[in-house]
Structures are given as structure tokens and as C-alpha cells.
Amino acid sequence: MDKKGQKRQGYLSWDEYFMGVAMLSGMRSKDPHSQVGACIVSEDNKILSMGYNGFPKGCSDDEFPWGREGDPLDTKYLYVTHSELNAILNYRGGSLEGAKLYVSLFPCNECAKAIIQAGIRTIVYDCDKYADTPSVIASKKMLDAAGVRYYKYNRTDREITIKV
Ligand SMILES: Nc1ccn([C@H]2C[C@H](O)[C@@H](COP(=O)(O)O)O2)c(=O)n1
Numbered sequence: 678m679d680k681k682g683q684k685r686q687g688y689l690s691w692d693e694y695f696m697g698v699a700m701l702s703g704m705r706s707k708d709p710h711s712q713v714g715a716c717i718v719s720e721d722n723k724i725l726s727m728g729y730n731g732f733p734k735g736c737s738d739d740e741f742p743w744g745r746e747g748d749p750l751d752t753k754y755l756y757v758t759h760s761e762l763n764a765i766l767n768y769r770g771g772s773l774e775g776a777k778l779y780v781s782l783f784p785c786n787e788c789a790k791a792i793i794q795a796g797i798r799t800i801v802y803d804c805d806k807y808a809d810t811p812s813v814i815a816s817k818k819m820l821d822a823a824g825v826r827y828y829k830y831n832r833t834d835r836e837i838t839i840k841v
């Protein structure tokens with residue numbers, strides 16, 4: 678059948694598009710172990726905000742620690758802002774009520790609190806490598822109680838190449 682005059686096939690699905698944007702955002706992270714990206718989308722599929730894990734403004738990527746072990750004050754954990762929280766805080770447009778969050782790693786308990794309070798109703802996540810930790814177990818407990826829906830991103834194995 679002649680395809681002339683018909684729409685192009687093979688375009689990105691909404692989930693591929695927004696998870697792709699979240700992953701691209703994660704590529705800005707300086708964290709040597711886990712680069713996490715997030716993209717917040719309105720109910721009608723408009724991108725509202727993005728974020729990645731990093732230190733707060735004024736806290737130098739070269740001076741604050743990126744380590745994972747040892748004295749807690751010498752690890753990243755007390756200083757880093759998670760991608761989801763950065764995406765929420767980066768939003769300047771008002772309410773996030775009813776929004777969807779695409780994130781490359783399942784949200785921790787602290788981000789879950791912010792997600793719930795911001796009114797985000799749906800989470801699409803890719804990796805859940807910390808599923809057995811108290812932080813993620815508590816996160817799911819709160820998200821369930823608050824009626825925030827979450828589902829795993831269905832990887833399509835599509836390779837998206839961008840030359841810059
Ligand atoms: N949902 C999440 C979970 C973690 N992060 C950040 C926090 C750290 O920078 C990194 C995790 O480090 P790891 O323990 O894997 O070395 O990812 C986030 O942004 N969002």
C-alpha cells in the first residue's frame with residue numbers, strides 16, 4: 678500500500694519521549710556512581726520541569742565529596758539534592774497538581790514526601806535497584822497511602838542517538 682500522504686511510522690511514544698528526556702537530564706549529573714534524571718509532565722503531556730542529582734547552588738562539585746563510604750560528613754549523601762526534588766524545585770509555574778513524573782530511579786522516602794505534597798499523581802520509573810532498602814519500602818508505603826500511582830517504564834530497547 679502506498680504510504681504517501683500518511684504519517685511517519687516509528688515515532689517516539691510519549692513514555693519513550695519523556696523517559697528519554699529524563700535520562701538525558703541525568704547525563705548532566707556529576708555523581709560518579711549513579712546519574713539520575715527526572716522529567717515532570719502535565720496531564721496533557723507538556724514538559725513542565727526537569728532535574729538531575731547534584732549539589733545545591735553554591736556547593737561546588739569540586740569541593741563537596743562524591744564518595745559513598747566513611748564518615749557521613751565526607752560522603753555525598755548529606756549534601757546531594759535528588760533529581761526528583763530538583764525537578765519539583767525547578768518548576769516556577771505554580772501548581773504541579775495532577776502531574777506525572779518520569780524518573781530513571783525509583784524515588785526515595787524524602788522525594789516521595791515532596792512528590793505527594795506537590796500533587797504529582799503518577800510516577801513512571803525505570804530502575805528500582807534500591808527496592809529492598811528501608812528508604813524505598815517507606816517511599817512505596819507513603820505513595821500507596823496517598824494514592825500516587827507508579828509503574829515501571831516498559832523498555833523498548835530503542836536506541837536514541839543524538840549527535841551534538
Ligand atoms: N530516586 C533517587 C535516588 C537517588 N538519587 C541520587 C542520590 C545520589 O546522588 C545517587 C545515589 O547514589 P548511590 O547510592 O547509588 O551511589 O542518586 C536520586 O537523585 N534519585
Ligand SMILES: [Zn+2]
Pocket residue numbers: 759761784785786787788789
Ligand atoms: Zn530522593
